[in-house]
Amino acid sequence: MLNPAQQSVMDHGLLESGFSVILQMPTGSGKTWLAKQALLDSLKRGLRGIYLAPLKALAEELSEQWKTEFEDSHIGVFTGDYGKNGQKYPVSFSNSQILIMTPERLDACTRRWRSHWSWIPEIDWIVVDEIHLLGDSNRGARLEGTLSRIRRLNPFCRILGLSATLGNRGELADWLEGVEFCHEWRPVPLEWKELHYSKANDKVNVLLKALKPIQESQGQSIVFVQSRRRSEHLASVLREEGFLAKHHHAGLTLSKRSETEKSFRNKETKILIATGTLEMGINLPARQVVLYDLHGFNGIGFTPLTVNTVWQRAGRAGRPGFDEQGEVVLLTPSWDRSTNHYALSRFESIRSKISEPHTLAEQILTEVYAGLARTANELEKVFSTSLAVFQKQPMSVTETIQDMIDSGMLKEEKKETKTLLKATSLGRIACRHHLQPQTILRLKTFLEAFQVFTEFDLLIAAVSSPDCQPILCVDYEEIEKLSEEISQQSSVLFQNPSRVPEILKVDGKRLLSSLKGALVLWRWTVFGDIELVAEEDGCYPFEIYLLIESVDRLLLAACSIQKMLDQQENMTKSETDAVTNEASPSMIRIELLRQMLLTGLEKEQASLTLINGLGTTMITRLLEFDINNLNDLKEANPVHL
DSSP states (O other): OOOHHHHHHTTEEEEEEESOOEEEEOEEEEEEEHHHHHHHHHHHHTOOEEEEEESHHHHHHHHHHHHHTTTSEEEEETTSSSSSSTTTOOOOOOOSSSSEEEHHHHHHHHHHHHGGTTTGGGGEEEEEEEEGGGOOOOTHHHHHHHHHHHHOOTTTTTTEEESOSSOOOHHHHHTOOOOOEEEEOSSSEEEEEEESSSSGGGGHHHHHHHHHHHHHHHHHEEEEOOHHHHHHHHHHHHHHHOOOOEETTSSHHHHHHHHHHHHHHTTTOOOEOOOOGGGGOOOBBBBEEESOOOOEEOOOSSSOOHHHHHHHHHBBBBOOOSSSSSEEEEEEEEEEOOOGGGGGGGOOOEEEEESSHHHHHHHHHHHHHSOOOOOOOHHHHHHTTTTHHHHTOOHHHHHHHHHHHTTEEEEEEEEEEEEEEEEHHHHHHHHHOOHHHHHHHHHHHHHOOOOSSOOOOOOOOOHTTTTTTOOOOGGGGGHHHHHHHHHHHOOOOSSSSGGHHHTTTTTTTHHHHHHHHHHHHHHHHHHHHHHHHHHHTTHHHHHHHHHHHHHHHHHHHHHHHHHHHHHHHHHHHOTOOOOOOOHHHHHHHHHHHHHHHHHHHOOHHHGGGGGGGOOHHHHHEEEEEEOSSSHHHHHHOOGGG
């Protein structure tokens, strides 16, 4: 039986209208079911559909669920975990009727659309879960660029945008030349409360008073806090008070997070202390949601949470079929009366991020690389249909094109009466590795500036680049320790410390974070124990895993840049100079650092990986025989191995 919101959508025939649809409905009101109906209709007509999930874990979860529900259809899942290191997709792109993927994977498909032409023209619906991500400072521009390209490649596909929090759904629908629909029905109504505290020390006691009635009635609570450390500390405090509490944040491994979520679903855990990681996508309702902190860190400082963010979190309150009412509790200082507006649900407008200089540069380069826009006029036309222009944001396409030409990312070619734009070798590297142009330019500047550099220098250059994630937090108490440890490293970069911010293009807190990140990764290559390093440096093991993955991608790009520089150097040599095909010292150093990070081995031990045929398993065996470097291997007796 359909709920009122679903019934209204079906009665209005929105999914059969032939138009794109922006659908705004509260959390838990059945948006995913409606998306499934749209995709089923596409399958019946012999077409395909795409479901864009904001997180890899959600894509995996949904694919497993739909494999059962769509028994006679081929469900493909496409995330960053597949397609690399020889790991095949469970179902190929061309064989998939429903393609569940992250926005980043669809972005990759549109960049290399010729390789995916067997299925792109057959797409009918593209479901965009959490479409408010268009306004996200990190992912918004890439999502907008991706939707723009897929709609030009297939003008007949429709967008079904889903969200619970949109302040301008009509504007978004108009931009997509579609229709919008909003329904406020919730499976469980919400009651909003504000509890005040006079001093910071009283805050925990106020929380305990809020939690106690829910716990006594065998209910469950989710408490949202502003930091990972606070989630751990608060969970510990609650356990000491006799509550069954656990913490949940992005620093935990996926398996640990899944274990915690399962414990909460099974009601083994009564209180979950979580960061904003939990607000998106995961179906984890509770009777009560408490916003312990109403400020969040935006990368620079702490600012008040937006109405959208508060409602994304508040939407977890109320378990359908179990609770007659969900409770949302806001903890505020007694002197602050600025939080009354949250309960009114006046959501902020989603604003495009594509007009910002660094994101516009990336999208211009991507359009040229994909061959979808080859002239300045064509690029002007492409971006004239952007959400940013629709929202009357200033956009300097012509100036950005010139900047990209001046920086060596694009070049002009005269062809008959036209001046065509083409991605240079440097520009192609940026597009292939999905990196911002400024990241590639900074790596190139570093590699050109230092003909001789150490592995630690290169590590700092990679970690300080704009695309490196995560950014580790640094306490001021750590500064002296960082300084001392850096002074002990072999470094060309720090022979003139005053020039470091100028060369790396970072300073202040971002520079400190880069230095800490580099030292954490270096320590990993020394000890080969992520748990030990995480404990020593006050970070999380999962953060180190993510940092290794991110830096590996950057070093792969650095390899491509160095190869280009080596080729240019060989071309400039005179005919009398001997040109060798051997890898340059810089190239060897880049590859060596990659192996150090991937294996957790020190420099000399990791050098063994440079020999073809020697993998991690074989190297581990060699180390057992005290063969720690190339020289040891040269002198070893094969009979004894």
